[in-house]
Amino acid sequence: MAAQDKFSPVDVLSEVEEKFEMLQILNEKGEVVNEDLVPDLSDDELVELMTRMVWTRVLDERSTALNRQGRLGFFAPTAGQEASQIASHYALSEGDYVLPGYRDVPQLIWHGLPLTKAFLFSRGHYKGNQFPEGVNALSPQIIIGAQYVQTAGVALGLKKRGKENVAITYTGDGGTSQGDFYEGINFAGAYDVPAIFVIQNNNYAISTPRELQSKAKTLAQKAVAAGIPGIQVDGMDPLAVYVATKDARDRAVKGEGPTLIEALTYRYGPHTMAGDDPTRYRTSDEDSDWEKKDPLVRFRTYLEGKDLWTKEQEEEVIEKAKEEIKAAIKEADATEKQTVTGLMELMYDEMPSNLQEQYEYYKGKESK
Numbered sequence: 414m415a416a417q418d419k420f421s422p423v424d425v426l427s428e429v430e431e432k433f434e435m436l437q438i439l440n441e442k443g444e445v446v447n448e449d450l451v452p453d454l455s456d457d458e459l460v461e462l463m464t465r466m467v468w469t470r471v472l473d474e475r476s477t478a479l480n481r482q483g484r485l486g487f488f489a490p491t492a493g494q495e496a497s498q499i500a501s502h503y504a505l506s507e508g509d510y511v512l513p514g515y516r517d518v519p520q521l522i523w524h525g526l527p528l529t530k531a532f533l534f535s536r537g538h539y540k541g542n543q544f545p546e547g548v549n550a551l552s553p554q555i556i557i558g559a560q561y562v563q564t565a566g567v568a569l570g571l572k573k574r575g576k577e578n579v580a581i582t583y584t585g586d587g588g589t590s591q592g593d594f595y596e597g598i599n600f601a602g603a604y605d606v607p608a609i610f611v612i613q614n615n616n617y618a619i620s621t622p623r624e625l626q627s628k629a630k631t632l633a634q635k636a637v638a639a640g641i642p643g644i645q646v647d648g649m650d651p652l653a654v655y656v657a658t659k660d661a662r663d664r665a666v667k668g669e670g671p672t673l674i675e676a677l678t679y680r681y682g683p684h685t686m687a688g689d690d691p692t693r694y695r696t697s698d699e700d701s702d703w704e705k706k707d708p709l710v711r712f713r714t715y716l717e718g719k720d721l722w723t724k725e726q727e728e729e730v731i732e733k734a735k736e737e738i739k740a741a742i743k744e745a746d747a748t749e750k751q752t753v754t755g756l757m758e759l760m761y762d763e764m765p766s767n768l769q770e771q772y773e774y775y776k777g778k779e780s781k
């Protein structure tokens with residue numbers, strides 16, 4: 414064998430990169446293109462998955478409107494990403510932990526976080542970060558990538574306690590350029606912990622396109638360097654996302670370690686509601702190409718073909734979502750305003766002497 418054949422890093426790279434093909438089960442038309450991989454979900458479960466995605470789309474629309482009315486604070490739109498978010502979460506079991514990024518409020522809601530809490534979080538109210546007992550989740554992470562390191566730690570804790578549970582986390586394509594991303598997946602691999610790392614590759618980190626983010630052909634292949642399995646899935650296909658996450662979970666609870674999942678998706682709206690204008694960096698053609706891949710449209714078609722979904726059913730879900738959102742925002746409005754002293758009391762059982770003076774100052778101010 415010629416020395417050249419043994420030394421071909423360029424060939425190794427292209428061979429590895431070619432192996433990362435996007436998994437799809439349901440195509441844009443709602444047709445099954447991968448019969449062998451259709452998950453074993455009951456009719457009720459399929460309907461529930463659709464219900465959650467429709468509900469989540471309504472939450473996005475209403476949150477956008479409430480933000481514009483000045484009734485919500487921070488909000489990162491989610492429309493377009495429902496399959497990546499909801500179908501991955503749907504593969505979890507009771508007791509699993511969710512470590513979301515700022516765009517991942519829907520997974521928190523479906524993990525049991527009361528919607529009022531999510532609205533209070535949006536308003537920066539500390540009560541929005543106080544999760545009820547049993548909601549195994551952290552608050553949405555604002556520091557890009559930090560949740561990947563934390564997830565390795567939470568998953569290590571689950572392993573040490575002998576739990577048959579996983580920790581799942583989410584970041585965007587931009588997040589994969591952060592040091593924390595690599596530290597998280599590497600540590601999780603080294604300690605074989607039950608973690609699932611999801612990359613929601615929506616093509617943009619605010620206005621920076623995916624192509625400028627990394628020379629890697631796929632983001633899933635970053636798993637190789639950490640020695641863990643990685644897979645790229647059609648993030649607009651709820652069945653593919655579900656199957657990839659379920660498989661990752663099954664292996665994780667068997668002690669086989671973490672998985673990295675890259676879901677190819679798109680956010681229809683702006684990065685956040687704080688002034689981003691996507692028309693400055695995306696074309697309307699690109700938007701409409703992605704809208705044709707819409708997860709709700711293809712799943713609706715699939716379910717209608719099985720006689721499991723009707724227009725009336727969808728209307729009912731939409732109306733119910735609107736009612737629940739209305740009630741939750743009302744409850745958020747009725748929550749007492751946060752105060753400086755309230756926050757201080759929350760932090761200290763006994764007020765440290767160096768803060769006592771400030772505490773008294775604000776107590777006086779607040780009583781006026």
Ligand SMILES: Cc1ncc(C[n+]2csc(CCOP(=O)(O)OP(=O)(O)O)c2C)c(N)n1
Pocket residue numbers: 516555556557584585586587588589613615617618619684
């Ligand atoms: C460590 C860090 N650097 C920069 C920022 C500012 N920032 C907020 S969102 C964002 C883009 C993230 O893009 P991506 O990871 O692709 O996620 P997406 O918003 O598309 O879901 C940046 C740079 C931050 N929050 N944290």
